[in-house]
Structures are given as structure tokens and as C-alpha cells.
Amino acid sequence: MTGPSSSGGKAAEQDQFLTVLSREEAMARFEAALGPIAISVEERPLAEALGAVLARDVGAPVDVPPFDRSNVDGFAVRSSDLVAAGAATPVRLALNGETIACGTVPRIAVEIGTSTTIATGGPMPRGADAVVMVEHTHALGDDAIEVQRSASPGQFVSYAGSDIARGEVVLRAGTPIGSREIGMLAACGIAQVCVARKPRVAILSTGNELMQPGEPPRPAGIYDTNGAIVSAAVAENGGVGQFLGAVPDDEATLEDAMRQALSDCDMLILSGGTSKGAGDLTHRIMARLGKPGIVVHGVALKPGKPLCLAVCDGKPIVVLPGFPTSAMFTFHDMIVPVLRRMAGLPPRAEAEVEATIPVRIASELGRVEFVMVSLIEGQEGLAAYPTGKGSGAITSFSQADGFVRIEALADHQPQGSIAKVTLLAPHVRIPDLVIIGSHCTGLDLAVSPLVREGRSIRTLAVGSLGGLAAARRGECDLAPIHLFDSATNSYNVPFLGEGLEFVPGWRRMQGIVFRQGDKRFEGRDAQAALRVALADPNCLMVNRNQGAGTRVLIDRLLGKARPDGYWNQPRSHNAVAAAVVQERADWGVTIAPVAQASGLDFIPLTEEHYDFALVTARKDRPAVRAFLGALKSAPCREALTNAGFEPSERLEDRVIPDLPR
Numbered sequence: 145m146t147g148p149s150s151s152g153g154k155a156a157e158q159d160q161f162l163t164v165l166s167r168e169e170a171m172a173r174f175e176a177a178l179g180p181i182a183i184s185v186e187e188r189p190l191a192e193a194l195g196a197v198l199a200r201d202v203g204a205p206v207d208v209p210p211f212d213r214s215n216v217d218g219f220a221v222r223s224s225d226l227v228a229a230g231a232a233t234p235v236r237l238a239l240n241g242e243t244i245a246c247g248t249v250p251r252i253a254v255e256i257g258t259s260t261t262i263a264t265g266g267p268m269p270r271g272a273d274a275v276v277m278v279e280h281t282h283a284l285g286d287d288a289i290e291v292q293r294s295a296s297p298g299q300f301v302s303y304a305g306s307d308i309a310r311g312e313v314v315l316r317a318g319t320p321i322g323s324r325e326i327g328m329l330a331a332c333g334i335a336q337v338c339v340a341r342k343p344r345v346a347i348l349s350t351g352n353e354l355m356q357p358g359e360p361p362r363p364a365g366i367y368d369t370n371g372a373i374v375s376a377a378v379a380e381n382g383g384v385g386q387f388l389g390a391v392p393d394d395e396a397t398l399e400d401a402m403r404q405a406l407s408d409c410d411m412l413i414l415s416g417g418t419s420k421g422a423g424d425l426t427h428r429i430m431a432r433l434g435k436p437g438i439v440v441h442g443v444a445l446k447p448g449k450p451l452c453l454a455v456c457d458g459k460p461i462v463v464l465p466g467f468p469t470s471a472m473f474t475f476h477d478m479i480v481p482v483l484r485r486m487a488g489l490p491p492r493a494e495a496e497v498e499a500t501i502p503v504r505i506a507s508e509l510g511r512v513e514f515v516m517v518s519l520i521e522g523q524e525g526l527a528a529y530p531t532g533k534g535s536g537a538i539t540s541f542s543q544a545d546g547f548v549r550i551e552a553l554a555d556h557q558p559q560g561s562i563a564k565v566t567l568l569a570p571h572v573r574i575p576d577l578v579i580i581g582s583h584c585t586g587l588d589l590a591v592s593p594l595v596r597e598g599r600s601i602r603t604l605a606v607g608s609l610g611g612l613a614a615a616r617r618g619e620c621d622l623a624p625i626h627l628f629d630s631a632t633n634s635y636n637v638p639f640l641g642e643g644l645e646f647v648p649g650w651r652r653m654q655g656i657v658f659r660q661g662d663k664r665f666e667g668r669d670a671q672a673a674l675r676v677a678l679a680d681p682n683c684l685m686v687n688r689n690q691g692a693g694t695r696v697l698i699d700r701l702l703g704k705a706r707p708d709g710y711w712n713q714p715r716s717h718n719a720v721a722a723a724v725v726q727e728r729a730d731w732g733v734t735i736a737p738v739a740q741a742s743g744l745d746f747i748p749l750t751e752e753h754y755d756f757a758l759v760t761a762r763k764d765r766p767a768v769r770a771f772l773g774a775l776k777s778a779p780c781r782e783a784l785t786n787a788g789f790e791p792s793e794r795l796e797d798r799v800i801p802d803l804p805r
């Protein structure tokens with residue numbers, strides 16, 4: 145948004161966000177503009193009802209079972225005839241001349257001193273009030289039996305309506321129909337049900353940069369994430385999503401697409417184009433689509449501020465923020481309640497748990513901030529780790545178990561405080577194995593055998609130091625680290641301390657990467673390559689962030705030199721490779737597997753050691769043992785080797801050779 149410093153900027157800002165409303169006020173305005181939501185209803189044959197939502201309560205039109213019936217194979221009797229029956233005092237009963245099987249209508253009453261042969265499920269004959277099992281009788285020829293036990297009234301009889309009584313409400317409106325519900329309906333003889341017609345929700349993504357999944361990537365393109373995610377989330381909440389693709393930021397094209405979508409659907413959800421910049425057309429178009437138009441533009445939520453809500457001639461139109469996590473969050477928080485009502489579903493039951501916040505979470509004053517968290521079993525109950533990597537990150541949503549709400553008046557959530565976590569799914573599954581620390585693609589290879597065994601594994605990338613801190617608090621089983629100690633010229637071991645044990649991981653060759661065919665680097669060793677790079681003012685480098693192991697290495701390489709590109713300091717190995725591939729830089733330092741995967745040429749520099757700090761107190765947990773076993777196994781070592789890593793084994797390997805200078 146334009147800064148408020150100049151008056152021109154202020155006017156532009158006011159045009160964008162007329163008023164930033166609180167979440168509650170925004171919801172109230174949206175609901176008021178929508179008015180009462182009438183559910184449209186349709187009849188469905190039972191065979192097509194799976195997945196639909198009942199629109200009305202269903203009362204049983206019949207008793208289930210419809211008559212008193214026998215639960216066993218045996219004889220229908222009068223219990224009063226058998227009061228004195230026992231092993232030593234058997235009672236003789238005459239047999240009536242019929243056999244009652246399932247589906248047989250009894251014709252002969254059971255008079256005093258008689259009985260009738262009856263099968264499991266057979267209707268009880270008049271006069272009989274109990275059944276004796278065939279095992280507790282003796283046949284006396286063809287026309288009588290002898291009974292060795294007494295029978296209480298009602299023994300082995302299921303009474304009419306005892307399962308479901310006629311008129312009883314068996315299923316309530318709002319119930320999603322699954323196989324159980326279909327079974328209930330079938331048992332009551334119901335062939336047609338009245339279900340809510342699923343609201344049709346048109347979904348449009350906006351942005352010139354968007355590519356659809358499956359398309360080959362193109363420069364400056366971004367895969368359309370919101371289209372897929374919103375379509376699926378609409379279906380999860382009772383709607384039928386109709387994804388209409390991504391529309392470029394062009395007013396006429398977008399207006400056509402929006403009008404078309406509105407004519408076919410009950411609701412329209414767009415994403416992107418709500419924040420700032422030349423492409424922000426949606427709100428202008430919406431003003432022309434019907435009354436009352438935009439009712440909310442800007443909500444004091446983080447993420448999610450640019451949310452825009454409109455109602456045009458009775459149909460809700462929602463413009464979600466462009467960043468997928470913000471889009472998802474606002475969708476779940478503010479749109480799902482409306483969608484579920486339209487779909488005839490009850491509000492989603494949200495469960496809450498209490499958890500300790502292990503790290504300080506900064507928050508913006510004046511906006512309610514929602515922070516996605518991942519739940520970990522700590523030593524004193526649950527710990528909730530923020531999973532956010534910024535509102536542009538999609539992983540923060542997929543890793544999250546729930547979210548914490550930081551009130552508008554707080555500027556942070558203190559470390560060690562207890563917070564309520566609203567769960568995204570009704571049941572949290574605490575992972576079997578928790579790995580917190582530095583991330584490496586090799587880690588995915590090492591945990592994959594456990595995943596195949598059905599264990600749930602959570603890996604959180606918080607960097608080596610963050611991982612060690614979590615390990616010391618006992619919030620993870622293992623912390624993967626790659627920390628170089630210049631005092632001992634060794635990796636990782638000096639950082640462990642009490643309560644933590646060393647588990648060797650693997651080594652990754654660090655080296656200089658450059659594009660294939662770059663004559664400045666081709667065929668040179670590291671020293672020569674570096675000399676050339678530093679001598680050529682057109683040769684641009686890409687650095688790494690402070691605190692990264694690779695940064696330490698780069699600074700040692702460069703000494704006092706600060707070549708052009710030094711201040712470009714991305715936070716990952718892959719970002720370095722991407723910068724070189726995309727010609728934003730000519731060289732950088734990254735690990736061999738990443739260079740290999742990016743098709744870059746590589747001049748080896750030194751090995752970096754990626755190992756694990758194992759929390760001693762947790763080392764006997766089954767999943768930990770399984771992981772340690774997998775790590776040592778031949779298939780895992782082979783997979784690591786194939787991906788360009790070198791599995792380590794011995795402690796003495798930990799000393800790294802001197803760097804070329």
C-alpha cells in the first residue's frame with residue numbers, strides 16, 4: 145500500500161481500503177447483507193445420497209424390528225410353563241404343527257403346555273413370551289420336547305420397535321450422509337431422502353503470473369495454488385467447487401469471467417488482486433455487478449487484511465488475499481461459516497487445546513493475528529510451535545495442527561506462555577517422531593522408510609540453533625544440525641552438551657556453483673575460480689544469510705573482499721542455485737546435491753557435516769529406534785549416496801580440511 149506520508153498516498157490508500165473493520169464487524173456486515181440463508185432442497189434416491197447433507201429430520205415410518213422376533217434358533221414358549229424346569233426336573237412341552245422361519249407368518253397360537261419351533265429372526269407366535277435355545281432341549285419324538293431350564297419372560301425376544309420406534313427421529317437435519325446413515329434409512333424402508341442441494345461455488349484465480357499445475361514452469365510464473373486449495377476446501381465444507389481457471393489482470397476479461405460465473409453459481413470466490421498495484425481491478429468490477437456490492441474491504445486480521453466481501457443481488461462474492469496461506473486462513477475463518485449454512489451443514493465443531501508457546505511470537509499491534517502452530521508433545525504437555533514462514537508460504541498451512549490468536553492489543557505472545565490452540569482438524573495426531581532443526585533434502589530420504597511403515601513424522605525447519613534449543617527443552621526427538629566450531633575445527637559435536645547425544649548423519653560437499661559453459665569458471669579449481677570471480681567486476685555473486693553454516697564458509701573464502709552481490713543473502717541452498725540458474729547471479733556456494741538437481745556445474749570446496757543431536761531421554765521411543773535403524777540401513781545409505789550425500793559413520797571424520805585460499 146502507498147505510504148501515508150504524502151496526501152496523494154493517503155487518497156490512494158483510502159480508495160483501496162475504505163475502512164479496515166474488526167473481524168466481528170466484518171462478519172456482521174457480510175451476514176446482514178446476505179440476509180437469512182435459505183437452503184435449497186432436493187429429493188435424492190438413497191443410492192445417490194452418499195455425501196449429501198440431510199435437509200430435514202427423518203422420522204422412522206415403521207418400527208424396527210416391525211414385529212417381536214426370536215434372537216436364536218429354538219422354541220417359542222410360555223415362560224410360565226417352565227417355572228419349575230431344571231436339569232433334574234425337565235418339563236415336557238408338546239410341539240405345535242408349524243415351523244416359523246424368517247418370513248413365516250405364524251398361524252398357531254402357543255397354548256399352555258405347548259411350544260413352536262422357531263428360527264433366528266422368526267416372528268413370535270401369539271401366546272409365546274420367550275424362546276428357549278435348541279441346545280437346552282431334548283426332542284421327544286416328533287411331537288414334543290423336554291426343556292431342562294427355566295426361561296424368563298422376554299428371553300431371546302427382540303420386541304417390535306426396540307431398535308427404532310415408529311415416529312422416532314432417526315437422523316437429524318444437517319447430518320452428512322455416510323454408509324451408516326444409508327443403513328439406518330434402508331432399515332426404515334426409506335428410498336428417497338430430502339437433502340440440501342449443494343451450493344455451486346465458482347472459483348476464479350487472478351494474476352498474470354499464474355500457471356496451472358501440470359503446465360511447465362515459465363520465468364516469473366507462479367503455480368496457481370489458491371484455485372486447487374479453495375476448490376478442495378469448498379468440497380470439504382459441503383459445496384460443489386467449479387474451478388474456472390486463472391484470469392489475467394485485465395478488466396474486461398475479468399468482468400466477463402465474473403459475470404459468467406455469477407450467472408451459473410450461488411457464490412463466487414476469487415483470489416488475488418486485492419492488495420495493491422496496477423492489477424487490482426476486482427473491487428472496481430464488483431461495484432458494477434449488483435446491489436449492495438462491496439460491504440467489507442479490509443479486515444483487521446493477520447494474515448488476511450485485504451479480504452474483500454460483497455453481496456451482489458443476493459449472491460456472495462468473496463475476494464481472498466493472493467498469498468495462499470492468507471487465502472486459506474480467511475476462507476476458513478470467515479467464508480466457511482457462510483458456505484456451511486448454505487450447504488445445510490452445522491457450524492464446524494472446533495476443538496481447542498492448551499499448549500505452551502516455546503518461542504516468543506512477535507505480533508502487529510492493532511490487528512488480531514492468527515499464527516499457525518504445530519503441536520509437539522513436550523515434557524510438560526503440549527508445545528505449540530509457530531509454523532509460519534511469512535504469509536507467502538504454503539507449508540505453514542500444511543504443517544499446522546491449529547492456530548493461536550494474538551489479540552489486537554498485544555504486540556507479542558511471550559515465550560513460555562500458555563495459549564489456546566484452535567485445532568484445524570477435530571483430532572490432533574501427535575507425531576510419533578519429531579525432528580526439529582536444520583532442514584536437508586537428505587532428511588526426506590532418511591525418514592521415508594518410517595513413513596512407509598505408517599509412522600507419522602513431523603519435521604520442522606527452524607535452523608540448527610533453534611533445533612538445539614528445542615532438543616534441550618525436550619520438545620523433539622532429534623535435532624539435525626550443521627554447526628562449525630572454529631576453535632576445534634570440527635562440526636557439531638562441541639555444541640551438544642548434557643542430555644544430548646551425537647548421531648552421525650551425512651556429509652554434504654559444499655562448492656562453488658556456476659552455469660554450465662561459463663568459461664570464467666570451467667575447468668578451474670576453487671582457488672583459481674575465486675581469483676577470476678574477484679577480478680571480474682561483471683561477475684556477480686550470491687551470498688547466504690548470517691548464521692548459515694555456508695555463510696561462515698563464504699566469509700572465510702572471501703576474507704576481506706566484498707564483491708558485487710555480497711549483500712544478496714538468501715536463506716537456503718536452493719535459493720542460491722535459483723539465483724545462478726536465473727542469471728541473477730553468476731556464482732554462489734551451495735551443496736552438491738542441490739547443484740546436481742539444478743543442473744549447475746560444481747567446484748568442490750569442503751565437506752559440511754550434517755548430524756543429529758539425539759535427546760537422550762527420548763532415545764528409547766520406538767519411532768526413534770526405528771529412525772536410528774533406518775539411518776544405518778543399506779537402502780538409506782544408498783539413497784543418500786545416489787542423491788549426492790555421503791553417509792558418515794566415524795567421529796574422527798568430523799575434522800574438516802583447511803580451506804583453499
Ligand code: AMP
Binds near residue numbers: 370415
Ligand atoms: P495479489 O493480491 O494479486 O497482489 O497477490 C499477492 C501475492 O499472492 C502475489 O505474490 C501473487 O503471485 C500471489 N498469488 C496470487 N494468487 C495466487 C494463486 N492463485 N496461487 C498462488 N499464489 C498467488
Ligand code: MG
Binds near residue numbers: 350351417423466
Ligand atoms: Mg495478483
